[in-house]
Amino acid sequence: MNTNTSLVSVIIPCFNAERFIDEAIESILSQTYKNIEIIIVDDHSTDNTCNLLNQLYKNRNNIKIIYLNANKGPAHARNIGVKSSNGEYVAFLDADDISIPQRIELQMNCILQKSADICVSPLKNFGMRKKHINYISTSHEGLKKISTVKCPFPQPSVLGKKYIFLNHPYNENIVAEDYELWSKILFLYKFCVVSSPLIMGRNHSNSISRIQEKRVASETHLIRKHCILSYSPSLEKNIDFQILENAYAGKIMTFDELVLVSSIFYTILNTGLISRFIIKEFNDQFYWICRKHPKLTLRIITSRYLFKKNFRWFGLIKEIKMLISFLIGK
Template identity: 30%
Template structure:
């Protein structure tokens, strides 16, 4: 891959996303940086997702549709998009999330200026029009990310001219965290942008019970990086305490802000 190539390949997996995919596409079209391709991988949707994406691709040739023949999950869908990509930079944006207009321009300038091959940013978590900032540290290391996966997939960009094409492990959940760990293990640490550049759509089940369903996947990822059982158990215990606390605090914030908003609407 030539380092002169500055095109961004945006990888967007989607499944039954007709409700959100239009605004996701529009947030890419609205970017102030125009050298991109948007690769949308439809993971066997049964709704009008493919039709909407096809119409968008007819209007803008930078938008491309890949239709999987069998539902395989986000990891396989993203990997199909990465394989088909032609850009130097790989970025991720799921089919129900959005970018702020200056996202690509700001982040690419940051990467090139600071000579970093893997970056992320802060972002907003959004539910019922209520936004909560999910902060991002200025610097992050492999060890810190083992305990606290603070990198939002929708904010990540990596440089294939330095790292090559990095594919995600084929697990149903947490494959993005596993990927960031693999990259950080190789490069040791990296820098990110501390202000928000994207908005993540929070679904109802992601605030509570779904966190517990992820436990086995969290353990699976940690075991990949900590093959000895005792260190893995130690990291896993710390991980559970820290991330359960974070999930509860965020849920409380959402419900508190929602109640305030409802009270204001009454007046």
């Protein structure tokens, strides 16, 4: 079938989204690519979301609204949406985010031109904090490499062939369901990337609890390990995964252990594809780990030379910018 005319089903899970859901839906209705259906899956909202959806969109031919009788989380809602869709392709959007008007058209063209299965893009944040773009690697190999240290692309930017998500549904029993799914399909299917941000991701006050934060940390460690071994099985004998887990959890006790973490990062970095962007992403992750260990700050500042090459000057520009902002603020 011609990709440029294929039906695309856009899945929008929502829960208590009365403040933003209409903006998300309207951003899809305004797409330059017209062969679209919208599947809204309400995850048993307790606010005015259901009434709003009924008032505004109940009688639209290209919109299907599914109301769940119990709250089961976004992974379940997305899986229901995929199963209920009619499109050859599915795209995802969170209820508080916005797609730019050309999003679907650009992603479908990219899939056609690259003979790919899935297309992703960066995301531009807006809302409570300063706007910034979460850039991602522009190559499939780069996405796989980045997945060894972090989630490689934003969930709301995904558009791909429906059969993939039928064969590989979101794991409904974990919190980091998106990263877990990417850790599988990144190594099974062909990805392409639109380099400009196609999604506006809303920043707002919702935050996860410390209990949930610990659960996410535990899950992402297992996912990260899977990505590392999928990227290069030979890395298993060169990496202390317990030290790596402690590093991301903020449980490193000594500076020597932090030096070992830099060696682990160095080993992964120098396996396979390497680029300026990948080096930056690895540096940012190492900087983030160091910030989770404030008791070691003085040693980190005075003993950078002990870190592995490529990780001696991590975060320096960030620290200078923070210092300037602090001084200006005073």
